[in-house]
Amino acid sequence: MKKFVKLTTTLALVALLGACQQNGESARKNASEIQKENTVQNANTKASMGEGKTQYPLTIKTWGSDGSELETVYTKSPEKVLAVYQGSIETLLALGLEDRIVAASGLDNAVPENQKAGFSKLNYLTEFAPSLEKATSLEPDMIFSWGSLFGEKTLGNAKDWVDKKVNIYVNSNTRRVKDGEKRISTLENEYTDILNIGKIFDVQSKAEAIVKDMQDTIKKVIDKTKDMKEKPSVLVLENEKDAFRNYGSNTLGGDMVTKLGGQLKNADVAKLGKEDLIAANPDVIFVVYMPYEGDDAEKVKQENLDKILKDESLASLNAIKNKRVVPIFLSEMYASATRTKDGIISFAKGLYPSIDLGMDK
Secondary structure, three states, X not given: OOOOOOOOHHHHHHHHHHHHHHHHHHHOOOHHHHHHHHHHHHHHHHOOOOOOOOOOOEEEEEEOOOOOEEEEEEOOOOOOEEEEOHHHHHHHXXXXXXXXXXXXXXXXXXXOHHHHHHHOOOOEOOOOOOOHHHHHHOOOOEEEEOHHHOOOOOOOOHHHHHHOOOEEEEOHHHOOOOOOOOOOOOHHHHHHHHHHHHHHXXXXXXXXXXXXXXXXXXXXXXXXXXXXXXXXXXXXXXXXXOOEEXXXXXXXXXXXXXXXXXXXXXXXXXXXXXXXXXXXXXXXXXXXXXXXXXXXXHHHHHHHHHHHHOOHHHOOOHHHHOOOEEEEEHHHOOOOHHHHHHHHHHHHHHHOOOOOOOOOO
16 A cells, blocks of 8 residues: 555656646536436445345355455355454444454454444454464354455465355455556445445345435535535645655545545545645645554644644645645545544535534544
């Protein structure tokens, strides 16, 4: 995630010109167009909702270790799930499935307050990422995790598990990308994952309620901001050693901003320097931060904000002058699972601080 290819000056100029052209096109979208896009995606999601009780055998498509589509078949609701990484654990807890988890691992942060009772019942492993040997010893009938975990040094090959009649499910926004393929992470993928887990465990109504709440939150923001003549221009940035990672149109964070009506600057550029920030001069800058277990969360957040706020070379930016540099928690906008609503609200409040959205996480 942190590795980028250094571009030549000529290529950087071409990318910047292309991004500017796209930003101009994006800026011409009005609220009705954004609403139309959201409606189409919501309709696609709703097509898989409202199916009632799960009928087994159930076929679900997920992703293999190489990023290829992988078909899995459930003859019944899983009873011994190995859940690894934040979103996997929290999705199961949100659906009331703690009694189906044989073991869990890989938390970067504590689970939400309303999930702590369920989490206290789990067998939480000391290994952040279990080995193939450890996972095998647990005898799971399903493994729910990120695509990056299914490799030689961790859980092993995804298809090998399926061939052994152990189903796997990979968060769609974390699947491995094949050579030459561009990763595209979307809200729709997060919705689909939650709905699929609902089907697998025959708790569809709970899953549908979670997804509908997310969709309704976006609709509420669009409705309340539909009369705005100009929507804010935005950059979503993560501090790196010598530049900033830019969460553009192909990322989940970028998709959230777009669905809420924000206009992404440099939408197709993965890495930006200070000169790029000055040239883009967005109305709002969201600064990504990620405290880990044991970190002082407020300190981590402020340190990341200060890398922009206290940089004298960036003092001319409108976002700084107008006090619109806003923190955004990585777990709310990267493979966010059931934290997706939190990310939507965080972005909405940063985009439209003068509008009473009436929202709480």
